[in-house]
Amino acid sequence: MNKYLEYYKINDKVLKIVNNNEKKLQEEFNKIDELCYLNSLKVLQAFSEVNISESDFASSTGYGYNDYGRDKIEKVFAKVLKADKALVRSQFISGTHALTVALFALLRPNDTMLSITGLPYDTLHEVIGIKDNPSSLKAYNISYEQIDLVDNDFDYEKIKQTLEKKKIKLIEIQRSKGYSTRKSITIDKIAKVIKLIRSISKDVIIMVDNCYCEFVEEKTPLEVGASIIVGSLIKNLGGGIAPNGAYIAGEEKLINLCGERLTVPGEGMEVGPSLGINKEILMGLYHAPLVVASSLKTAILASLIMENLGYRVEPRYNEKRADIVQNIIFGNEKDLINYCRGIQMASAIDANALPEPTDMPGYDDKIIMASGSFTQGSSIEISCDGPLREPYIAYLQGGLTYEYGKIAVMTAASNIENSK
Numbered sequence: 001m002n003k004y005l006e007y008y009k010i011n012d013k014v015l016k017i018v019n020n021n022e023k024k025l026q027e028e029f030n031k032i033d034e035l036c037y038l039n040s041l042k043v044l045q046a047f048s049e050v051n052i053s054e055s056d057f058a059s060s061t062g063y064g065y066n067d068y069g070r071d072k073i074e075k076v077f078a079k080v081l082k083a084d085k086a087l088v089r090s091q092f093i094s095g096t097h098a099l100t101v102a103l104f105a106l107l108r109p110n111d112t113m114l115s116i117t118g119l120p121y122d123t124l125h126e127v128i129g130i131k132d133n134p135s136s137l138k139a140y141n142i143s144y145e146q147i148d149l150v151d152n153d154f155d156y157e158k159i160k161q162t163l164e165k166k167k168i169k170l171i172e173i174q175r176s177k178g179y180s181t182r183k184s185i186t187i188d189k190i191a192k193v194i195k196l197i198r199s200i201s202k203d204v205i206i207m208v209d210n211c212y213c214e215f216v217e218e219k220t221p222l223e224v225g226a227s228i229i230v231g232s233l234i235k236n237l238g239g240g241i242a243p244n245g246a247y248i249a250g251e252e253k254l255i256n257l258c259g260e261r262l263t264v265p266g267e268g269m270e271v272g273p274s275l276g277i278n279k280e281i282l283m284g285l286y287h288a289p290l291v292v293a294s295s296l297k298t299a300i301l302a303s304l305i306m307e308n309l310g311y312r313v314e315p316r317y318n319e320k321r322a323d324i325v326q327n328i329i330f331g332n333e334k335d336l337i338n339y340c341r342g343i344q345m346a347s348a349i350d351a352n353a354l355p356e357p358t359d360m361p362g363y364d365d366k367i368i369m370a371s372g373s374f375t376q377g378s379s380i381e382i383s384c385d386g387p388l389r390e391p392y393i394a395y396l397q398g399g400l401t402y403e404y405g406k407i408a409v410m411t412a413a414s415n416i417e418n419s420k
Helices: 003-007 012-050 068-081 095-106 122-128 156-165 187-200 252-262 278-308 333-345 402-418
Strands: 085-089 112-115 143-146 170-174 205-209 228-232 246-250 312-314 326-329 367-370 382-387 393-398
Touching: 012 068, 012 278, 012 402, 068 085, 068 246, 068 278, 085 252, 095 122, 095 170, 095 205, 095 228, 095 246, 095 252, 156 187, 170 187, 187 205, 228 252, 246 252, 278 312, 278 326, 278 393, 278 402, 333 367, 333 382, 333 393, 333 402, 382 402
Parallel strands: 112 143, 112 170, 170 205, 205 228
Antiparallel strands: 085 246, 228 246, 312 326, 326 393, 367 382, 382 393
């Protein structure tokens, strides 16, 4: 073992698993490389068609009037995501914030929102009113209903019955699994359910939470009929370079409403200073295809290592993926904590910090979180977290390069083995 691996205390058993199996992953890696090439072509063509130039990096302050670089960024994102229009702003503090803006922009008192992927991510509970909050949608007399998935797929019959009986204003689909045990939702499944929805209602708004899913599959949800999609720039499309922000993309009339909700009715997308972030957003998107590919390879390797060590994983290393998230089901608190601590040990920032389970805003359970990132909370760099509740699942995501990701997952697995 070389001195660098010794520094990270890589366990012999873990190293043997990697050395004996990494070539086995090449077929999966080749598929990812092909997808990366296709996504790179999409991004490069969008930059060319919008005619991005150095002057577009210029910063605006105050109201942000006539920020041509900001406006061009939104045109680039619209082209890449196959949208009529996109709202891409640093004023969004997170993906949850962008989802909140979209929901409050599109829903009115007495409207009903329907989730067809079961309970949404924890941080949306107070936004919707599942958990009481005087600023929730519920407080504005907006109703919420949900239909749970059945065997990791939509409950098509129940969706059909609900739409035939009730007036639904907005349907929400959360692609990534969040802190749940279900599988993430593929584009094929989204296409099938949207076809069903549109056979019953042409007017219902179909909103897809696209966080963690960009560039993982060839098509976007908008290409199969979604009305609007939402995602974060400290995940896939930020490429590990954008320091904050999020996007909303889709039908023009819906994006205009979201713009007016984010800023001011009557001004909408015409205001909002870029504050010097244009170059970083563009560079992040430019790097995103490769960074997402690296994250997928990291997840695949982690899946193979942990399965070989006797843990349940989802998805398995050779299964079709819809997002960059890798579930590792530990079944006990100790291994979950040690794995996350191992990821922190192999991070670039705060490598000497020791993650402890703690209370976090928006969550009912204590959370263990490893995120030694250049950007606070960035999931795309390398991070791993999970709630301290049965069945004790670690949610691994990210890897700016496969090499950094490989070191991290080897260190995390070794930290479990070395503690036995």
